[in-house]
Amino acid sequence: MTEIIIHQEKIADVDAVLKLCPFGAIEVNDGKVAINAGCRLCRICIKKGPAGAFELIENDAPAADKSKWRGIAVVAEVTAGKLHPVSFELLGKARELAEKSAQEVYAVVFGFRLAPVAEELLDYGADKVVVYDQPELEHFRIEPYTAALEDFINAFHPSVVLVGGTTVGRSLAPRTAARFRTGLTADCTILDIQPDTDLDQIRPAYGGNIMAHINTPRHRPQFATVRYKIFSIPEKCRRDGAEVIQRKLAPSALGSGIKVLEVKPKPPVKMLEDAEIIVAAGRGVKKLEDLAMLHELAELLDGQLASSRALVECGWAPAGRQIGLSGRTVKPKLIITCGISGAIQFAAGMNNSEFIVAINSDPEAAIFKIAHVGICGDLYSVVPRLIERLKGSMA
């Protein structure tokens, strides 16, 4: 059992000890210092309290035998017969992790009529592509998909399972992780691996204001989800001896309490995540009508118009166009932010963009810290001039 025990005799100043805990979990009960349900085991009381007063008793439960869990698995996702690009991004990262720790790369995919998909996965560096190709898996339903991933894990014992942070992935990964009673780290932005196959997972928390480095030291497999456009799509490269392995689920494993009635595409709003060039509008835009100017700029660049949260909240832009932690994560080749201050909540959704241009009249704006090119000026004079030049170059 891991727990903190208190040595009362080493506490001289009780009032000082009560103030140690940032969660207010230290209290006095019947004249004794005690820890209540607010405790998060953050260990500040051990580090900052009187020497020896708080002692950590470490976990002594048996850990998984790591030598029996080998391989980096990527759960590839198919929507409407096509692989989601996050699958390729994860395969690139999986290859990197596999080289560092001498493991194989698996791609596992669920769906119906998957032959072309399996071929494509071979082209992106998987050693083994494991395919569950059954009509019952055509549409996403949580129980059969979980059963398929469970079957894969029981058959191949991968040390790591990487899942795209998509709607499907964020449902499938936790469900399967719970089934194996193992750890899952959501929305990792950095992944690395130790020689003993322990995965170093780094993710933002508290709205991106802090980064947390997380390990799953005693359990296997280690689940991590990664959002689309966090990693890059690797060059195509087929491995020697790479193969496709077909597996099938028994009918008993395909049952579900969910009956899919219809899958229909959303209206053809092009997805912001797919845009290579984005013009993002923020609070510096003074009137709703002025967005037309930025829309024109986006069109001239063959890009899309997006916005910060401020404009969504005042109803000038639809929620689907919002970049940021509570909106979309984008990684375009070019983003031009116009009148956006660059609060961390916005920056977290776009700071992986390849080339960031920021136009803002405030030289102290936070956006300039992450911009590759900062333009300190009035967007109402910079943008019209840029539009004029773009039109000129096309004429």
Place this chain on the structure above:
Amino acid sequence: MRIIVCIKQVPRSTQVEIDEKNGTLKRDGVESKLNPYDLYALETAMRLKEEHSASVAVLTMGPPQCEEAVREAFMMGADSGFILSDRRFGGADVLATSYTLAQGVRRIGDFDLIICGKQTTDGDTAQVGAELAEFLGIPHVTNVCRIHAVNTEKITVDMDMPAHIETSDVDFPCLITVEKGIFEPRLPSYKLKLATVDRAINWLTLDDLPDRDAGHYGLNGSPTQVKRIFPPDTHQEHIMLEGEGAELGDRLFELLNDNKFLQKL
């Protein structure tokens, strides 16, 4: 129809700083609020309550002060409240949190529908709902953006996928997580506040749960460990252009051209 809504009390602000010396969070006081995404879960439950005479229980896990969150749910119309609070639940990750909630649900008893918010604003993981459903062995649908119909046996919902809407019938008992914006959350009612101010809350400790093995809860039941926390990185290299507007527009045009952003297929 019996509904359970899972809620969480979260820090009022996510503006936290890190003590660089020992890598811990600097937190002065513990100002809290009800997780904003949970308002949509509560509102969904209230609509179902009004239309289908459902009963609504709220369930949360946390320190004693999370009673405030349950009281707020009462002010929106929830009928009963359950709080899982025990020192032995501390330090729980997604798995241990979900497991503890599942034990709490078993303690509450029979239910038809569990509703969760899409995610919390502190952990941001959006995973507890799916893990809770797994521990209860019931189907789940995340990202529900619309409820079409409800009868005694099932609920018909739209799941919001990136490019598609998947409409399905889900058999009871089941769990759904709802999107922000599924309904406009009502404001807490002063009348309900007065009516519920004395309403007893059911406090549950480890000793009240079906599984009393402390190794399954809190830090001990958590496979993931936070090794360290640190401030986010910001790009260091950048160039700044200053000057008059039209000149800046010209320079930006040239820069975009030089970097091949103006090439068309």
